[in-house]
Amino acid sequence: MIRVNDIVVSFGIGGGQEHTVLKKLSLVVERGQTVSIIGSNGAGKSTLLNAVAGTVPVRAGKIFLDNADVTAMPEWQRALYVGRVRQDPLAGTAGDMTVLDNLALAARKGPRRFRLATPPKFAREMEGKVAQLGMGLEQRLKENVSRLSGGQRQALTLLMAVLSRPSVLLLDEHTAALDPANAEMVGGLTRKFIAEFELTALIVTHDMKRALEQANRVVMMHEGEIIADLLGAEKEKMDVAGLVRLFKRARGAEYAEDRDLLS
């Protein structure tokens, strides 16, 4: 469960160039819910994810994950609750280490011990997990991650993000840097893992169609605020054209050309 209470996030504090990105934003995501977050560039979608993950500090407000107040926790501590995939396929993995070593790093959250990281039993277990990706990576566990393609690397990052069964999954345009076929594949894996691990997920995307398909709730943001929150029957009957209409109405007619940006 994610509970965001009236958070304010500003950049450039004290520099005279202060810019408030999130303005007293609140959002409650129930356990097991998948929420797509849409909106134009600069709406504060990624900042919201960064605030939940602890990458950026909040100026005011509180953030709860699984009913624990994590507002003051540093990012590494919050990672105990959070699995995360960013847009950049290089961001989540250590390229100069093997697939198996990367999985060993992600398999368990928290402090490490003086204990063999990848015993044969662990390797066998991971073979099964990696086979789920359907990319033949189970044959390449001892290869360095830097030798994988962008799509393979992002699929691995996704597996690493869910492997320790975090309660919250944050995906920030994680298919945007991939070609259509790979984006489709990683999108499919995302749905599969969310269902399998019963995750609570926040997914930032620019792809309206996927936003509707992958989630049971769609949140639209504009200039640091939530301007639409579609759930249940309301979400079910929504289509891409409806979303664009909704978006235009909220922003006013002056941004009519944003249709290109959104679809």
Added chain:
Amino acid sequence: MIEGILVEGLIYSILALGVFVSFRVLDFPDLTVEGSFPAGAAAGAMVASALNLSPNHFAKALAVPAGMLAGFFAGGVAGFATAAVYHRLKVPALLAGIVTMTGFYSINLRILGGKPNLPLIVNNPMLNLARTFTGGLLPPDLSLLVACALVVLLIFGVLVLFFHTEIGIAMGALGDNENAVIQAGIQPGNLRTWGIMLANALPGLSGAMAAAYQGFADVNLGQGVVAAGLATVMLGELVVRSQFISVQLLRVILGSIIFRALMYAARSWGYIAGITPNDLRLLTALLIIASVAVSRYGRKRR
């Protein structure tokens, strides 16, 4: 001559393993080594000399090993200082290392009792130790070589094991992608601190052995050791390519022996080309440049 090169190569390979841990594993360009190496030499010399004067035969026999342990810890303390400056003050790694290295010059002088150098004892203590080790079955030079090889083998084995543990894997990932470590719920600062301590404890141990080997500790022993260590690491990388940590560690040791052989050659036969011992630093610098250039060229070709 060949024994001398091998013994020096082995002793200084422990220094280079420390440089490998900071520069390659942690991706932390650490200059502290210029302070931790002589700190290890000074602490090692003090402890070994004190125990050597003891009438107790047991204490006497343990003089050099105890000195090596003292050197290991002294180096670790220097590493901790650098890590603390780096993390608390958020200064660049290079500056943190320079601060510690500068401060440790004075600390090392204090360890040495205010004198710039300290002779260990009349006899070569390392040699005596090595002789007791091999039970006098081998000639002295060979005993020394065997003793050094055993120490290096032990350190090599422990490091290989370490880098296959959870902590070792996390340390490797830290130098590669800090974000991946944070996502695993690990405090990156603490992990890096342990890594920097290890990366200086090894040079400290190396310093203690070097002092025991040459029979004295000198406060200026640290000058140029970072460059020498780096040249060693790069030479190894030039000779052997591998993604396996065990091979990467082994090639550091190999690189160290090659580096010492090159330096020996320059000292012994350099006069033919007009090279004097004063030119050794220049040679080291050129060696680093050549190693980088060759590996760049080789990578392009692949």
